[in-house]
Amino acid sequence: MSSKTKSKLEVTAIYLILAIVSVIIFYPLLWTIGMSLNQGTSLYSSSIIPDNFSLEHYKWLFSPQSDYLLWYKNSLIVAFANAIGSVVLTAFVAYAFSRFKFVGRKNGLYIFLLLQMFPVMMAMVALYIFLNMIGLLDSLTGLILIYLGGQIPFNAWLVKGYFDTIPKELDEAAKIDGAGPIRIFWSVLLPLAKPILAVVALFNFMAPLFDFLLPSIVISSEENYTLALGLYNFINDQFANNFTRFAAGSVLIAVPIATIYLFLQRYLISGLASGGTKG
Amino acid sequence: MTTPKKQPKKNYHKHNPNTATILSILFAGLGQLYNRRYLKGSIFIFIEGAFLLAFLDALNFGLWGLRTLGTIPGTDHSIRLLVLGVLSLIVSVIAITLYVFNVLDARKQAKKIKKGWVPLSFKQVIKEVYDYSFPYIITFPGLFLMIFVVIFPLLFSLLLAFTNYDLYHSPPRNLVDWVGLDNFKSLFTVPIWQETFLSVFVWTIVWTVVATTLQIALGFFLAVLVNDERVRFKKLIRTILILPWAVPAFVTILVFAAMFNDDFGAINRDIIIPLFGGEGISWLSDPLYSRIAIIMIQTWLGFPFIFALFTGILQSISKDWYEAADMDGASRIQKFKSITFPHVMFATAPLLIMQYASNFNNFNVIYLFNEGGPAVRGQNAGGTDILISWVYKLTFDTNNYSMAAVISIIMGLIVSGFAFYQFRKTRSFKEEGEI
Numbered sequence: 001m002s003s004k005t006k007s008k009l010e011v012t013a014i015y016l017i018l019a020i021v022s023v024i025i026f027y028p029l030l031w032t033i034g035m036s037l038n039q040g041t042s043l044y045s046s047s048i049i050p051d052n053f054s055l056e057h058y059k060w061l062f063s064p065q066s067d068y069l070l071w072y073k074n075s076l077i078v079a080f081a082n083a084i085g086s087v088v089l090t091a092f093v094a095y096a097f098s099r100f101k102f103v104g105r106k107n108g109l110y111i112f113l114l115l116q117m118f119p120v121m122m123a124m125v126a127l128y129i130f131l132n133m134i135g136l137l138d139s140l141t142g143l144i145l146i147y148l149g150g151q152i153p154f155n156a157w158l159v160k161g162y163f164d165t166i167p168k169e170l171d172e173a174a175k176i177d178g179a180g181p182i183r184i185f186w187s188v189l190l191p192l193a194k195p196i197l198a199v200v201a202l203f204n205f206m207a208p209l210f211d212f213l214l215p216s217i218v219i220s221s222e223e224n225y226t227l228a229l230g231l232y233n234f235i236n237d238q239f240a241n242n243f244t245r246f247a248a249g250s251v252l253i254a255v256p257i258a259t260i261y262l263f264l265q266r267y268l269i270s271g272l273a274s275g276g277t278k279g
Numbered sequence: 280m281t282t283p284k285k286q287p288k289k290n291y292h293k294h295n296p297n298t299a300t301i302l303s304i305l306f307a308g309l310g311q312l313y314n315r316r317y318l319k320g321s322i323f324i325f326i327e328g329a330f331l332l333a334f335l336d337a338l339n340f341g342l343w344g345l346r347t348l349g350t351i352p353g354t355d356h357s358i359r360l361l362v363l364g365v366l367s368l369i370v371s372v373i374a375i376t377l378y379v380f381n382v383l384d385a386r387k388q389a390k391k392i393k394k395g396w397v398p399l400s401f402k403q404v405i406k407e408v409y410d411y412s413f414p415y416i417i418t419f420p421g422l423f424l425m426i427f428v429v430i431f432p433l434l435f436s437l438l439l440a441f442t443n444y445d446l447y448h449s450p451p452r453n454l455v456d457w458v459g460l461d462n463f464k465s466l467f468t469v470p471i472w473q474e475t476f477l478s479v480f481v482w483t484i485v486w487t488v489v490a491t492t493l494q495i496a497l498g499f500f501l502a503v504l505v506n507d508e509r510v511r512f513k514k515l516i517r518t519i520l521i522l523p524w525a526v527p528a529f530v531t532i533l534v535f536a537a538m539f540n541d542d543f544g545a546i547n548r549d550i551i552i553p554l555f556g557g558e559g560i561s562w563l564s565d566p567l568y569s570r571i572a573i574i575m576i577q578t579w580l581g582f583p584f585i586f587a588l589f590t591g592i593l594q595s596i597s598k599d600w601y602e603a604a605d606m607d608g609a610s611r612i613q614k615f616k617s618i619t620f621p622h623v624m625f626a627t628a629p630l631l632i633m634q635y636a637s638n639f640n641n642f643n644v645i646y647l648f649n650e651g652g653p654a655v656r657g658q659n660a661g662g663t664d665i666l667i668s669w670v671y672k673l674t675f676d677t678n679n680y681s682m683a684a685v686i687s688i689i690m691g692l693i694v695s696g697f698a699f700y701q702f703r704k705t706r707s708f709k710e711e712g713e714i
Contacts, residue, residue, distance in 0.1 A: 007509065010509075011507075011509045011510070014504050014507060014509075014510055015510075017501075017504060018501075018504065018505070018510075018516055021501065021520065022519050022520075024579070025519060025520070025522055025523055025579075026519075026522075028531060028534050028535060028538060028579075029522070029526065029531075031534070031538065031545055032530075032534050048545070048549075089420060089421040089424070090421065092417040092418065092420070092421060093417070093418050093421040093422070095417060096413075096414035096415075096417050096418045097418075100413065100414035101414075102414040102415060103380070105414075114695050115425075115429055115430070115433075117636055117691070117694045117695040118429075118433060118691045118694070118695065119640040119642075119667050119687070119690060119691070119694075120640075121640070121642060121667050121670050121671060121687065122432070122433060122436045122670075122684075122687040122688075122690070122691060123428070123429065123432030123433060123435075123436065124432075124671075124674065125432075125435070125436065125439065125674055125680055125683070125684070126362070126431065126432035126433075126435035126436055126439075127428070127432050129358055129359075129362055129435075130362060130427070130431070130432070130435075133359065133362060145424065145427075145428065146428050148424055148428070149424035149425045149427060149428025149429055150428055150429060152421050152422075152424070152425045152429070153425070153429065156421070181410070181413050206527075209527060210527045210528055210529060211529075212529045212643055212646075212647065213642055213643065213646075213671075217675070228527075228529050231529075231530070231533070232529070232533065232647075235533060235537070243537055246533065247534075250527075250530040250533075250534070253527060253530065254526045254527055254530050257525065257526070257527055258522065258525035258526050261521070261524065261525035262518055262521065262522075262525055265521055265525075265587060268587075
């Protein structure tokens with residue numbers, strides 16, 4: 001066999017593998033979209049290519065009987081607050097750990113590393129009781145505060161790693177020009193660290209939208225539900241198991257999120273790789 | 280600083296560091312006053328005064344509660360006392376740190392004065408204090424939140440493991456008591472706990488290793504394939520392969536749960552039965568098949584992240600390496616083994632370790648697929664329950680809080696021990712330390 005035919009065969013094999021993988025990726029996604037377009041609520045009578053094409057579930061989600069828009073709003077509130085808050089908090093913490101000598105610096109780094117290993121689950125009982133005591137149980141504020149505090153160990157490492165790659169000579173130069181620490185932070189480090197800060201913002205924007213565990217413990221009343229909770233209840237409700245409705249609700253959240261992700265994936269990867277590997 | 284205009288008037292070497300130390304031990308801030316650092320001294324005096332006035336009673340009560348967990352059933356709420364106790368403990372540690380710091384500071388300053396160092400002007404002092412305390416000020420908000428959301432709950436859970444807090448010992452009706460290591464003992468001696476723990480533990484390890492390794496292997500394999508220079512439409516292919524990562528995981532897991540449904544799921548109805556005939560596979564009710572299904576789902580969910588990560592690394596490997604290898608007549612496998620593989624692994628080791636750790640704690644996929652089911656006879660966890668979902672069930676289904684805490688501690692030790700060992704070996708950790 002000549003090397004040319006061999007190469008051709010190889011390329012064909014690569015494409016074949018990629019095609020199979022693509023089918024496996026697309027199948028559940030298309031299936032969900034198909035389900036959402038079926039009439040009726042039962043999984044049994046529905047199929048990926050609907051016999052009775054209908055948009056009734058989408059219409060229902062936007063009708064007054066449904067809290068879907070409210071959940072959407074709640075999720076977005078939590079997501080935005082978490083994204084902005086976590087960037088501010090972590091950027092400051094990372095700045096201190098990357099550029100200053102202070103008591104407890106080294107131990108602090110070890111503690112961060114250790115803390116991010118512990119499962120959130122371990123903290124759940126305590127958080128539940130604590131939120132109950134300070135009256136923040138079943139509120140979006142309580143949820144946001146937990147997300148904000150919990151993300152610090154991981155993201156502080158990530159951002160600190162990135163700050164470390166920015167040459168200290170830049171700080172020195174600014175200092176000679178008379179800039180104080182806040183000024184150096186604002187005009188030297190922050191502009192250069194934009195990629196990693198964008199990653200932190202995006203991760204912390206997405207985390208509440210993806211998370212099910214924490215809201216399921218903190219939130220109990222339906223008007224405070226986030227999307228994950230609300231959608232889960234569509235299919236978990238013993239008396240009104242409604243998979244097609246769940247599918248429709250999921251499509252409406254998955255499409256925008258996936259679009260954002262695909263647009264930003266390049267920054268996501270480069271930021272994560274540089275922060276995470278050099279940290 | 281080194282060329283003071285005004286010469287010291289008094290015989291400064293009479294200034295005694297020991298006096299400063301003793302004064303600041305007596306009451307924080309006095310030593311600083313002796314050193315003529317009036318602003319700093321007053322701040323310390325103010326802090327200690329406020330602390331003694333405001334917190335002493337509360338601390339006393341909190342530490343009493345922590346020791347006894349309440350004495351009168353119905354009146355004393357043991358768990359609230361435990362919460363207050365832990366908070367008092369944290370406040371005490373902070374206070375002691377400040378106090379020690381105050382003493383050391385007074386002593387250091389006094390020594391400097393003795394050597395002839397002249398205190399700076401007020402303006403300079405302000406600037407110095409600002410520069411010195413700057414890192415503390417900017418880390419404060421984050422650390423404050425972290426203490427309440429991460430450190431406090433972990434300490435609380437840690438302590439819970441040594442109590443008998445469960446359905447039958449729950450306030451306000453009953454008191455909770457310290458029981459020492461009894462919970463740990465019963466986990467390893469009482470048959471139902473022992474059996475459940477063993478089987479859940481083994482499955483957790485299998486799950487972590489198999490699922491994570493599969494997703495890394497698949498991600499790596501696909502990254503290498505797509506990176507081949509003969510492949511076209513790279514951008515499109517990469518977008519498709521990243522898709523599972525972009526869709527919210529809770530959606531896909533619930534969708535998979537429906538697709539794997541024994542009776543009317545699409546996998547059985549559209550694939551297994553038409554192809555192989557028979558009744559279809561009982562994905563949700565047979566533990567073995569449930570486990571296989573969950574591992575496949577996690578691979579589907581997890582490989583895109585690895586793929587994306589490795590693609591970035593592969594593109595950054597210099598072509599020179601491969602050209603040099605070609606000159607030496609290296610085969611493709613040799614090139615992979617000596618260039619590609621070490622490069623990729625070296626660059627991503629910490630992130631890969633994180634992948635293992637996150638799967639070890641991957642509650643979402645286990646719980647949302649079929650709530651850790653199916654039920655298994657002779658144990659109180661389901662067939663696909665890993666440690667974390669078992670903890671969830673113990674906590675929120677059967678309210679066995681103390682046992683849940685015991686298992687959480689074991690989990691925490693495993694993950695942190697393993698990860699710490701690995702992290703220390705990687706390059707990134709060794710360079711830590713110096714600024």
